[in-house]
Amino acid sequence: MSFYDVIISRRSIRQFKAEHIPREDLERMINAARLAPSAANLQPLEFVVVENKKICEKIFPCLKWAAYIAPEGNPKIGQEPTAYIIVLVNNEIRDKGFEWDSGAGVENILLTAWEKGIGSCWLISVDKKRVRTILNIPRHLKIDSVIALGYPAEKPLVKEYLDSVKYWKDKSLQFYVPKRKLRDILHFNSFK
Ligand SMILES: Cc1cc2nc3c(=O)[nH]c(=O)nc-3n(C[C@H](O)[C@H](O)[C@H](O)COP(=O)(O)O)c2cc1C
Incomplete structure (x- = not known):
């Protein structure tokens, strides 16, 4: 890796x-x-x-x-x-x-x-x-x-953040972690 x-x-x-x-x-x-x-x-x-x-x-x-x-x-x-x-x-x-x-x-x-x-x-x-x-x-x-x-x-998986930061598990106990989108947190040169 x-x-x-x-x-x-x-x-x-x-x-x-x-x-x-x-x-x-x-x-x-x-x-x-x-x-x-x-x-x-x-x-x-x-x-x-x-x-x-x-x-x-x-x-x-x-x-x-x-x-x-x-x-x-x-x-x-x-x-x-x-x-x-x-x-x-x-x-x-x-x-x-x-x-x-x-x-x-x-x-x-x-x-x-x-x-x-x-x-x-x-x-x-x-x-x-x-x-x-x-x-x-x-x-x-x-x-x-x-x-x-x-x-x-x-093996937790990343999901795109929609309306909540709360991680969750589905019925098969798969763990999902929402993360904010790059375009929502990144500002090149000035804040837009
Ligand atoms: C300062 C800090 C404190 C945390 N404390 C706990 C905790 O007490 N119990 C827990 O299960 N996870 C804890 N976490 C883990 C977060 O829940 C986890 O980092 C977040 O949900 C994002 O998931 P990721 O680490 O898989 O990216 C903590 C994380 C940080 C940065």
Whole structure:
């Protein structure tokens, strides 16, 4: 796949195969985040990678999936993520205005994963208090978000946006994601 194809074919995945992700692939994802752009090059992001099955089982109930269609978008039993990346912001380095950094870092992770055929879902609907306790995360590290990872057991399709941004599933459980048209968001030279 070309780099552009990696970008445009990435979709949020919420059904996964029960297959372990190699540690080197997880390390590669964090390395890609490490080298992402960072405002004032402050680099406030840190990460906890969870790939131990028992700890994954504890993280799973802390997450909310696909709010527009809940509970239809939840991973089915046996199709839960096989790893998680907990995205942390070191508040001793930066305590506000870090969202651009986390956006850039997380996108690098999602694309590095997808290049290897690893599906992901970036989640902010997270019971952060519970995650903090489970993983013993110290107070000066804010939990920004969680990235769920695993080999995909579904293939969401992009549909042209008509009148709603709400994704949906049809009777065969095919997942569709509406995206706005290029001509509606692109303005060359001046706003028309
Ligand atoms: C900042 C952010 C937070 C998100 N939080 C959640 C979440 O809590 N749960 C979830 O299932 N998906 C979450 N998503 C995934 C979006 O629902 C998904 O990106 C969107 O529907 C577009 O689909 P696509 O990623 O396949 O292009 C989040 C995405 C972003 C960018």
